[in-house]
Amino acid sequence: MTARFTARGRTGPHPVSQMILPLGGRVGVRAGAASKRLLALIACVPMIIGTSEPKLVPDVSDTQIDIAYSFTGAELLLFGAILYPGGRAPTPDTDVAVVIKGPAEPLLVREKAKVAGIWINHASARFRSVPSFYAVATSRPLDQLVSARTAAIYEIGIDNLLLSPANGSSAGEQARFEAGLIDLKRRAGLYAEHVGAVSVREGVLYRALVPIPARVPVGEYTAETYLIRNGHIVAAATRQIGISKSGFERFMAQAAADYPLLYGLAAILISLLMGFAAALAFGRVRR
Amino acid sequence: MHLYLPIAGLSVNALVIVLLGGMVGVLSGMFGVGGGFLTTPLLIFYGVPPAVAVASSATQITGTSVSGVLAHSRRQGVDFRMGMVLVAGGAIGSFAGGFVFHLLQRTGQIDTIISLLYVALLGWIGIGMARESVRAVLATREGKPCPPITTKRHRKWIAALPFRWRFYGAGLYISPLAPFLLGFVTGLLTVLMGVGGGFILVPGLLYLFGVSARVVVGTSLFQGLFVTATTTLVHAMTTHAVDLVLAGLLLIGSVTGAQIGSALVQKVRPERARMMLAVIVLAVAIRMAVGLTWRPDAIYTVQLL
Numbered sequence: 001m002t003a004r005f006t007a008r009g010r011t012g013p014h015p016v017s018q019m020i021l022p023l024g025g026r027v028g029v030r031a032g033a034a035s036k037r038l039l040a041l042i043a044c045v046p047m048i049i050g051t052s053e054p055k056l057v058p059d060v061s062d063t064q065i066d067i068a069y070s071f072t073g074a075e076l077l078l079f080g081a082i083l084y085p086g087g088r089a090p091t092p093d094t095d096v097a098v099v100i101k102g103p104a105e106p107l108l109v110r111e112k113a114k115v116a117g118i119w120i121n122h123a124s125a126r127f128r129s130v131p132s133f134y135a136v137a138t139s140r141p142l143d144q145l146v147s148a149r150t151a152a153i154y155e156i157g158i159d160n161l162l163l164s165p166a167n168g169s170s171a172g173e174q175a176r177f178e179a180g181l182i183d184l185k186r187r188a189g190l191y192a193e194h195v196g197a198v199s200v201r202e203g204v205l206y207r208a209l210v211p212i213p214a215r216v217p218v219g220e221y222t223a224e225t226y227l228i229r230n231g232h233i234v235a236a237a238t239r240q241i242g243i244s245k246s247g248f249e250r251f252m253a254q255a256a257a258d259y260p261l262l263y264g265l266a267a268i269l270i271s272l273l274m275g276f277a278a279a280l281a282f283g284r285v286r287r
Numbered sequence: 288m289h290l291y292l293p294i295a296g297l298s299v300n301a302l303v304i305v306l307l308g309g310m311v312g313v314l315s316g317m318f319g320v321g322g323g324f325l326t327t328p329l330l331i332f333y334g335v336p337p338a339v340a341v342a343s344s345a346t347q348i349t350g351t352s353v354s355g356v357l358a359h360s361r362r363q364g365v366d367f368r369m370g371m372v373l374v375a376g377g378a379i380g381s382f383a384g385g386f387v388f389h390l391l392q393r394t395g396q397i398d399t400i401i402s403l404l405y406v407a408l409l410g411w412i413g414i415g416m417a418r419e420s421v422r423a424v425l426a427t428r429e430g431k432p433c434p435p436i437t438t439k440r441h442r443k444w445i446a447a448l449p450f451r452w453r454f455y456g457a458g459l460y461i462s463p464l465a466p467f468l469l470g471f472v473t474g475l476l477t478v479l480m481g482v483g484g485g486f487i488l489v490p491g492l493l494y495l496f497g498v499s500a501r502v503v504v505g506t507s508l509f510q511g512l513f514v515t516a517t518t519t520l521v522h523a524m525t526t527h528a529v530d531l532v533l534a535g536l537l538l539i540g541s542v543t544g545a546q547i548g549s550a551l552v553q554k555v556r557p558e559r560a561r562m563m564l565a566v567i568v569l570a571v572a573i574r575m576a577v578g579l580t581w582r583p584d585a586i587y588t589v590q591l592l
Contacts (some may be wrong), residue, residue, distance in 0.1 A: 069532075071291040072298045106592040113586075118403075118579045126592065180587030187585075188334075214289075215297035215334065245293060252293035256527050264523025267346045267531055268516045271538055275353025278542035282550075283361065 054094075055083040056237040058225045063239070065212065066246035073214040076100070076241070078137075078223055079207040082200075090203030095139045095228040097146075097156050098198060098208045100241070102133030102190075103219035106166075109181050125177040126166035132217040133190050134161060137197035137208040146231050154226060154233060158182055158191050189213040218244050294530035295339045301536055303333075308347060308537035312544020316355045317552040318564045319504035320485030321348040321511050324571050326537065339530050342522035345515045346534035347541055352512035354542040358549035359505030366502045369454045370509035372463045373488070376470025377514050383471070384478030385521075402579055405476075409572035412490045416565035419494070423558035459496060469495065470510065477514055484511050486568055493561070500557045504549070 061077035078098050084090055107130045113122040138145055142157045152160045163181065165174045185191040190213070198208040206225075220242055227235040245253050256263045291298040307329055311322035323344045330340035359365050452463045469491045477484045488507045492498040498506070523529045552560055 067291060069291050070289065070298075072289045108590040108592050110588045110590065111586060112583055112588075114582075119581070119583050121588075177587070181589065184585060184587055184589055214291070217296065249291060249293040252531060256294055256523070256529065256531075260524045260527060261520075263531075264520040264529065267519050267523060267529050267534060268349060270531065271346050271350030271516075271519075271534065272353050274535075274538045274542050275350040275545075276357065278354040278546055279357030282358065282543075282546040 053234045054085070054090075054227060056225055056227050056235045057081045057083060058223075058237045058239055060223055060239050060241060063241055065241065065243045067216075067218065067244065067249055068246050069248060071214060071249075073216070074212040076210045076212055076223075077207065078210065078225065078239075079205070080225065080237075081205055082203065082227060082235075091229060092203050093229065094200055094203045095145055096198045096200055096206040096208070097136060097138045097226045097228060098210065099154070099156060099224045099226070100133070100135045100210055101131045101222050101224075102217055102243075103221070104129035104131050106130070107181070109177050111177065111180060123173075125169060125174065127177075127181065128164035128166045130163050130181065131161065132219065133221065134158060134185070135192045135194065135210050135212075137194040137210050139196065139198040139200050139206070141195050142193070145228055146233065150231070150233060154224075154236075156226070158186070158193055161191075188215065190216070212243075216243060290532065290536070292335070292339075292530050292533045294528065295335045295343075295533055297334055299333060299335075299533075299536075304533065304536040305540040308351075308540025309544040310540075311347075311537075312351050312354070312541030312546075313548040313551065314544075314567070315348070315351045315485075315508070315541065316358060316545035316548020316550075317504070317555075317560065318485070318548075318567065319355075319489050319507035319511075320564070320567070321515065322351065322541070323348055323515075324486075330533075335530075335533065336528070338522075338526050338528040339533065342519065342526060342528040343530045343534040343537065345518040345522060346529055346531075347537035348515040349512055349519060350534075350538040351541040351545045352508045352515065354545040355508040355549055356505055356512060358546050359502075359508065362501075362553070364502050364549075365505035365509050366454055366498070367509065368452070369459075369466055369492075369498070369502075370506045372466045373470035373473070373506070373510040374513045376467040377474035377477075377484070377510055378517070380471035380474025380476075381478045381514065381517060382474075384475040387475065388479055402575060406572050406576045406579070408476075409486060409568055409575070412486065413565050413569035413572055415494065416490055416561060417569060420558050420562035420565055424556075424562055427556065427558065454498075459498060461496065465496060466492075473510070474514060477518075484514055486571070489564065490568075500561075504552065 058078065058080035061079075062074070065074050065076075082090065082094060107127045108124055109127065110121045110124045112119045115122060136142075136156055136158070138156075142151060145151075146154075146156060151157050155161055159182075161182070163178055165177070167174075169177075182191060192211075194208075194210060197210065198206055200206045220240060223239045223241055225237050225239075226233045244250070255266075288301045289298045290301045307326065311325050314320060314325070315322045323341075326344035326347065327337075327340045330344065331337050335343075356365055450462055450464070451460050453460050454466075469488065473484045473487050473491070476487060485507050488510060489503055492503045492506065493500065519529060555563075
């Protein structure tokens with residue numbers, strides 16, 4: 001709350017206009033930090049009514065991404081229009097940021113250290129809700145887009161993610177583990193920042209192209225679009241995207257999870273048969 | 288050609304995986320070592336999650352071993368009686384291994400200690416094999432007859448064991464308790480380390496018992512077949528990490544490779560084959576030792592809770 005009001009205080013001429021438009025479908029998506037933010041939003045609802053700020057009409061190219069045998073990644077196109085109430089002329093210095101988040105998961109991060117000449121796991125930290133995937137696309141470099149505080153509130157930018165560390169360890173230690181975790185995710189291509197990937201045309205239409213890598217985890221994703229003017233978020237909208245395995249891939253994943261014994265026996269049978277087949281084929285060739 | 292692996296959750300170049308399987312299959316057919324020591328780290332390097340790499344390479348080794356055993360049995364290169372005794376020992380050994388693993392896991396840093404022990408064990412076996420095989424290679428080069436490896440054929444403690452059986456393929460008349468114990472130790476270490484039943488079994492059969500070199504590779508593969516089939520099942524039931532698409536791709540390469548390997552090894556003099564295996568064993572030991580002391584690629588590792 002405090003942060004929200006301070007942000008508003010700095011606006012000066014139009015204080016109410018800072019508020020965000022409904023963030024539909026956010027309830028229950030993320031625990032912890034998100035629910036706090038939601039409370040803040042609900043408290044602000046009365047102020048939104050009667051605003052003269054522009055509105056976002058977002059859409060995505062795919063609301064459902066199917067992972068099939070030939071899946072090598074996808075490109076998600078997020079596009080939409082910015083509506084100005086009362087037929088006002090569009091403002092040219094409008095920026096858009098798009099944040100795509102995968103389902104959050106609790107993680108244990110281990111850290112190796114050299115002890116007596118050998119690298120061993122020596123310390124660990126727990127994180128309660130780490131987004132399995134995070135991509136942000138912006139029309140301008142992050143530091144020119146919004147203030148550090150706003151970026152932190154809306155989790156815009158990889159370094160602004162709230163990972164909810166669970167241990168009561170020192171701040172320095174937490175930062176070290178967070179940096180390690182983020183580095184791992186970045187290297188796997190699961191966390192990415194695409195600066196300049198959003199183009200805004202004449203302050204009315206925007207489009208963002210976000211690559212989704214092949215090793216993307218399955219689940220429900222959210223794509224949040226933020227409309228930014230003069231360093232402040234003036235509108236926001238959310239879309240849900242489902243990423244799931246389909247067809248044969250889904251069948252295999254389900255079989256492995258639901259019928260482990262049959263799946264294991266099938267695996268053994270297949271390997272035995274293939275071994276026999278090779279022996280048979282080569283035996284024929286030799287004779 | 289890219290294929291998506293449903294359990295591993297990423298797409299791989301199918302051709303690369305088939306070729307990797309083929310390479311491992313050739314080694315397996317030639318030397319009787321499973322190949323998990325090679326497949327697992329390479330798959331992890333490729334980006335496959337470690338649990339999936341371990342579990343799926345176990346599935347692959349089962350098929351490779353079948354292919355290799357059949358190829359060797361065509362040349363009477365498998366002592367099935369010895370193999371069954373090893374399997375029995377291995378089964379009980381892997382149960383014991385699972386128990387020991389749980390016990391040690393609770394104490395914390397055990398994987399490091401096991402790695403150190405493994406490095407020492409492989410180093411000792413590798414150096415011993417290298418010395419023996421180099422001596423044999425040099426002797427044959429000078430035109431002398433190859434000195435038999437069976438100098439220590441009648442080890443006192445083995446001869447002291449009761450109930451002797453005749454193992455015709457192996458050319459031995461010893462107590463089944465001796466191979467049973469070797470199988471037990473192999474099973475125990477396989478579960479603890481996740482790699483390398485063959486590394487212990489092949490030198491053990493050759494140097495401890497003096498089993499005829501003709502049947503060592505085939506018999507080792509025969510034992511590996513059962514061990515890895517069990518491992519596959521255990522992984523399927525507990526970690527759900529067996530990726531059949533990945534295993535299938537590896538198998539296409541490795542069952543073919545095993546046939547080629549078992550034919551190749553017929554063309555190589557046995558002492559040279561032993562020297563090659565010694566080099567591989569030493570290379571694995573050195574790699575593991577280096578892996579312990581070098582700064583790892585990733586200081587941080589993540590585990591899902």
